[in-house]
Amino acid sequence: METVLKATNIVKYFKEPEAFQVLKHVSFEVKKGEFLSVVGKSGSGKSTLLYVLSTLDTDFTGSLEIRGEKLNGWSQNALAAFRNEHLGFVFQFHYLLPEFTALKNVMLPALKLGRYSEEEVEERAMNKLRMMDMQDFALKLSSKLSGGQQQRVAVARALINDPDIIMGDEPTGNLDKTNSQIIFDIFNRLAKENHQTIITVTHDTDFASASDRIIEMQDGQILAK
Amino acid sequence: MNWKLSFGIAITHIATKKKQSIVAMLGVLFGISMFIVMISFMTGVNRFLEDMAMDNTPHIHIYNPLTINEDKIIGQTDSSKNAWYVVHHQRPKNELAKIKNGLLMASLIEKIPEVKGVVPQVSSQVFFNNGPIQIPATISGIDVRKQDELFDLGSKMEEGRLDDLLKGSDDVILGRGLAEKSGVRVGDKVSVTTPEGYNLLLKVVGIFSYGIVTLDDTKSYATLATVQKVLQRDPSYVTDLNVKLYDMQQASAIKARLKAQLPGIYLEDWKEANAAILAGEKIRNIMTGVVSFTLLLVAGFGIYNIMNMNIVNKMKDIAILKATGFQGKDITAIFLLESIIIGLAGGLLGLLFGFAFSYMLSVTPFPAGTFFRINTFPVNFIPVHYVLGVVFGFATTLFAGYFPALKASRVDPVQIIRG
Numbered sequence: 167m168e169t170v171l172k173a174t175n176i177v178k179y180f181k182e183p184e185a186f187q188v189l190k191h192v193s194f195e196v197k198k199g200e201f202l203s204v205v206g207k208s209g210s211g212k213s214t215l216l217y218v219l220s221t222l223d224t225d226f227t228g229s230l231e232i233r234g235e236k237l238n239g240w241s242q243n244a245l246a247a248f249r250n251e252h253l254g255f256v257f258q259f260h261y262l263l264p265e266f267t268a269l270k271n272v273m274l275p276a277l278k279l280g281r282y283s284e285e286e287v288e289e290r291a292m293n294k295l296r297m298m299d300m301q302d303f304a305l306k307l308s309s310k311l312s313g314g315q316q317q318r319v320a321v322a323r324a325l326i327n328d329p330d331i332i333m334g335d336e337p338t339g340n341l342d343k344t345n346s347q348i349i350f351d352i353f354n355r356l357a358k359e360n361h362q363t364i365i366t367v368t369h370d371t372d373f374a375s376a377s378d379r380i381i382e383m384q385d386g387q388i389l390a391k
Numbered sequence: 392m393n394w395k396l397s398f399g400i401a402i403t404h405i406a407t408k409k410k411q412s413i414v415a416m417l418g419v420l421f422g423i424s425m426f427i428v429m430i431s432f433m434t435g436v437n438r439f440l441e442d443m444a445m446d447n448t449p450h451i452h453i454y455n456p457l458t459i460n461e462d463k464i465i466g467q468t469d470s471s472k473n474a475w476y477v478v479h480h481q482r483p484k485n486e487l488a489k490i491k492n493g494l495l496m497a498s499l500i501e502k503i504p505e506v507k508g509v510v511p512q513v514s515s516q517v518f519f520n521n522g523p524i525q526i527p528a529t530i531s532g533i534d535v536r537k538q539d540e541l542f543d544l545g546s547k548m549e550e551g552r553l554d555d556l557l558k559g560s561d562d563v564i565l566g567r568g569l570a571e572k573s574g575v576r577v578g579d580k581v582s583v584t585t586p587e588g589y590n591l592l593l594k595v596v597g598i599f600s601y602g603i604v605t606l607d608d609t610k611s612y613a614t615l616a617t618v619q620k621v622l623q624r625d626p627s628y629v630t631d632l633n634v635k636l637y638d639m640q641q642a643s644a645i646k647a648r649l650k651a652q653l654p655g656i657y658l659e660d661w662k663e664a665n666a667a668i669l670a671g672e673k674i675r676n677i678m679t680g681v682v683s684f685t686l687l688l689v690a691g692f693g694i695y696n697i698m699n700m701n702i703v704n705k706m707k708d709i710a711i712l713k714a715t716g717f718q719g720k721d722i723t724a725i726f727l728l729e730s731i732i733i734g735l736a737g738g739l740l741g742l743l744f745g746f747a748f749s750y751m752l753s754v755t756p757f758p759a760g761t762f763f764r765i766n767t768f769p770v771n772f773i774p775v776h777y778v779l780g781v782v783f784g785f786a787t788t789l790f791a792g793y794f795p796a797l798k799a800s801r802v803d804p805v806q807i808i809r810g
Contacts, residue, residue, distance in 0.1 A: 213809065222714055223805045243718045250716020257808055261711045265407040275715040277396045323715070335808070 170330055170363050171196040176218055176228035178211075188214045189226065190386040198330070199361035201354060203374035206383035213335060215383065216367045220253060220333050221245045233330055250279050254324030256349075256366075258336035261320065264309035268300060268319045271308050276326045287326075294322040298352065314345035321352055332356065334366035338373055350376060397721055401728035404705070411697055412733055418693030419737025420744060422686040423784045427745025430776045432752060432768065433679040437672045439769035443603055444665045446542065449510075449633030450642045451649070452659045453500075455490050490656065493629030505636055505645055508541045510534055512631040513618040519565075519573045519611070520582040526573045530563070530583065530611045531631075532618025541635040544599065544612070550577050551597025556614055563617070564597035568608035583621055591621045602765065687783055690737075691791040698730055698795035709799055710807035719800035726799045730792020731785070738784030742777050 178189040188211045196202055206212040217223040219230065221237055224245070230237050233252060237245065249255075262271045272291040276282065282290065295301045298318040303311060308319060317337065324332050332353070338346035350373055356362045357378070368374050382389040405412045490496065497509040513532035518525045535556050539545040545553040549567060556562050563583070565575070575581050575595050584590050593613065600607050613621075619628050636642060642660035650658050662669060702709070709722055753770035 217805050217809070220714070222808075243720070246713065246716050246718040248716075249714065255714050257711075257714075261707060261714075261808070263708050263711065265403050274396075274400075274712070278393060278716055278721070280393060327716075 168198050169195045170198045170200075170233060171219065171365070172229075172231040173219065174229045174231075176215070176226055176230070178214060178218060178223075178226040188386050189218070192228070192386070192388055194381060194388060196331075196363055196365060198363055199357055201357040201364045201378040202366070202381065203377040203379070204365065204367045204381045204383060205369070205371070205374045210383040211386040212367045212383040216333060216335055216365065219365065220255065221249055250275055251327055252330050254327070254329040254332040256317070256320050256324050256332065256334040256337040258339040262308035262311075262316055262323070264307070266308060267305050268295065268308050268311065268315075268322075269304040271319055272323045272326050275323060279327050281327075291322070291326060294325050295319070297325070298322045314341050314348070317341060317345065317349060318352075321349065325356070328360075329362065331363045331365060334364070334368075336368055336370075337366055338368065338370050346370065346373060353377075393721070394724065397724040398728055400725045401732060404701070404725070404729055405732060408701065411701065415694050415697040415733045416737035416740070418690040419734055419784055419788060420741040422690030422787070423738050423741025423780045424743075424745035424748060425686050426683040426783065427742060427776060427780050428748045428752065429679050429682055430779075431745070431749040431770050431772065433675045434773065434776070435753075435769035435771040437675060438771055439765065440668050440671070441665075443601070444668050445639070445661065446547070447601060447603075447606060448661045448664050449542075450636045450639050450661050451634040451646050452664060453490065453496075453632035453634065453649075453653075454630060454657055454659075455488055456657050488630045489624075489628050490630065490632065492627075493632060494627060496653070497629070497632050500632065500634060500649065503645070505638065505641055507635045507637050508537060509635075510537045510541055510633045511615065511629040512633060513615055513622065513624070513628060514630050515618065515622055516586055517611075517621070518584040519569065519575075520584060521573045521575050521579075524573055525584075526569060528566075528569050528609045528611055530613060530618055530621065532615040533612055535612075535614060538612070542633075547599040547601055549598050549600050553597065555596040556612070558596075559594070560614075561591065561593050561617055561620075562596045563593040563611055563613045564599055565595055566607035566610045567598055567600040568604060569611060570595070570598050572608065585622055587622070589621060589623050593617070593621075683783070687787045690784070691787040694730055694733060694788050694791040695795065698726060698792050699798070701729070702726060702795050702799045705799070706802060706807050709802045710804035713802065713804040714808065722802070723796045723800040726796035727789070727792050730788045730796065734784055734788025734792070735781075737788075738781050741784060742780055745780065746772075746777070 172195045174193045176189050176192040177187070180186045180188050192215060204212045204215065214223070218226050221230070221232075221240075224242075232248075237248070240248070262268070263274070266274070269288070269291055272294055273287050276287040276290065277284065292301060292304060295304050298321055300315060300318050300322060303315060303319075308316060311319065317340070321337070334353070337353075338349050341349065353364045353366070354376075357364050364377070366373075366377070374380050493511055497511045500506055501509045510533060514529055517528055517530045519528055535553060539553055548564070551564065553564070556564060563581070565573075565581075570576070573581060577595055577598060579595050580592050581595055582590060582592050599612075601610075615629075616626065619626060622628070634645075636645060639661060642662065646658050646660045712722060713719075749770050749772065752768045755768050757765055757768045
């Protein structure tokens with residue numbers, strides 16, 4: 167299996183309130199189609215690591231390679247375009263745009279990418295919602311949906327541009343057992359069937375232990391497996 | 392950049408925050424409509440005063456002022472000796488107000504290509520006597536046809552016709568106020584006495600009104616010949632030349648040229664004659680500018696505040712848009728478009744309201760008293776003002792919306808998403 171993400175010697179400091187080293191020379195690789203869980207206590211640096219990997223946080227030293235491209239030193243605009251095309255995100259608190267329908271939320275990143283016409287994008291978005299079993303709620307305002315429903319819409323949005331890597335920051339953190347299981351199954355299927363890579367940060371030990379591989383973080387370092 | 396997408400998001404934001412958007416729009420609406428009303432009214436007043444003054448003011452007025460000779464003759468006789476002289480009660484010598492070769496001069500000036508025409512005049516202070524009543528006034532002898540052509544006197548006639556002056560001799564037309572004060576009507580005879588004591592009986596054939604009380608109370612017109620007869624002067628006696636140009640803005644330049652060619656003659660252009668009106672105009676223009684600027688500034692601050700608030704409320708949305716691949720300039724475009732939509736909508740509505748208010752003002756009775764004879768507020772309806780209104784409104788909202796939009800584009804998504 168080819169390597170899709172390679173992090174080498176990632177070092178990051180928090181400058182406020184006082185200088186503090188969050189990540190201490192973190193290095194690891196993720197293979198295509200892998201379902202990876204990052205676990206660790208609060209403050210272990212696992213979320214920070216995820217945001218570094220996601221290209222949202224560029225304030226670090228070390229090297230980050232995704233799809234064989236070295237992303238250090240890219241402009242914010244270039245990174246945004248890269249995220250748009252190759253990365254999908256699922257966050258703990260859903261983070262849908264409340265003024266838009268579920269369907270429109272899913273469509274937005276694809277409209278931004280502009281690879282397909284609006285009609286095609288709409289059809290693809292409906293397909294993704296169908297995959298999440300959310301097709302009946304497509305035209306509802308996202309703020310009117312329940313937490314579990316919102317999270318499924320968020321996953322559909324993460325998938326819309328067929329990204330290589332889907333990153334989740336506590337994607338089940340706010341969900342009950344049933345909804346957590348649904349999200350897990352979806353992720354598992356994406357990894358196995360579509361060979362999309364899943365990287366999630368989670369507290370949920372059941373969720374983590376069921377994934378392909380676990381990285382445990384402590385004090386800014388990866389614990390030996 | 393995908394403008395259509397940004398526009399769609401901006402519209403959705405505006406539509407879901409209706410109340411906020413309307414308040415922001417009202418600010419612009421108010422600013423622009425007041426701007427339109429102000430500028431329409433102020434320029435209306437300017438035009439009204441200017442029209443009224445220019446009706447009666449020649450672009451260049453040529454006359455021969457009576458002055459006291461400041462050089463004391465006795466002083467000139469013997470300046471070498473160390474002596475000084477006192478002359479009490481010096482008086483001007485008995486000069487005529489006549490312009491020498493006035494009629495010839497008029498025909499020569501008329502040949503200048505920029506000059507539309509020259510009306511020679513004989514003017515004098517007189518008393519109108521109707522029985523025991525004595526009313527001080529001025530009588531001007533004019534070339535009736537030319538005066539009508541250049542100064543549109545015919546349209547000011549309220550009773551009788553201007554041409555009636557040409558039908559007989561010893562005819563006169565009076566200002567409305569003058570006729571009322573001296574108690575005469577068309578067809579009546581009125582006696583005119585000059586300062587020199589000459590007396591003539593004239594027949595009133597018409598009554599005119601300029602709408603300016605000071606003129607209507609004191610002016611009267613007759614033919615050149617009639618006034619020359621009243622004054623007992625010869626037919627070459629002319630006291631004023633009133634020059635009308637094709638372009639009144641050239642008055643100063645032409646005046647300077649004439650002055651070089653006509654030494655010893657006094658020339659006055661309309662700007663000098665109407666200095667007070669022009670100064671008033673300048674002040675009104677400044678006032679309009681300042682008030683309009685303030686109104687737009689306040690509207691701009693309104694938009695700035697609301698957009699800032701809007702962006703604080705939308706931090707999460709901005710973060711998520713950025714995380715899913717929207718670039719800084721996309722975010723700027725979204726929020727800038729919101730300001731522009733609000734600004735344009737408010738601006739266009741402002742024009743509509745401004746027009747409506749201006750129209751209402753233009754039909755509102757104006758309590759001018761007896762000084763000006765107008766019935767309603769003078770209001771201009773000039774398309775350029777409306778274009779300016781939209782342009783200013785647009786520029787203000789663009790400016791006011793730009794900084795919040797820029798701030799939005801700089802939101803760090805990690806900070807927001809991590810809390």
